[in-house]
Amino acid sequence: MINENDVISSLEELEAFLLAVENGGLGLTNVAGVALATNNADGRRFIAVLDDNHQLLLGRWVTEDVYENGKDLVRLGPKGPVH
Template structure:
């Protein structure tokens, strides 16, 4: 998460990231959930991917705007609408 180029700074990129997680495009095994959080260390926000044991598989930094406006997208998923 320390690389500024890896920070998700808009909702379109958040949606793309979530679709990649949902579709298995990132090669992560045993994905069980996705959530948003705030770091206790420095107050930065991130989106995290967890396995079924609630172990962190992947985290990406997100801007405050994405944190505030992308909660429903993370909570409900972005699966393709029929």
């Protein structure tokens, strides 16, 4: 389930999306992880929210710049607010 008009175009937007997933703000259940991926049909890049069976729960398109420069952010997780 990817919204065609909803593209993450900055690292700040990617971080906010990851924080929303992590904090349960998107109402998703059974979230096991996130990954940057490539659509096999057309080569477009996206961020995938996956369940424990590696099934796509939610996806958002990302720009090529976000895909290339957001890998560590996805791998290491968002910083979020410091308490």
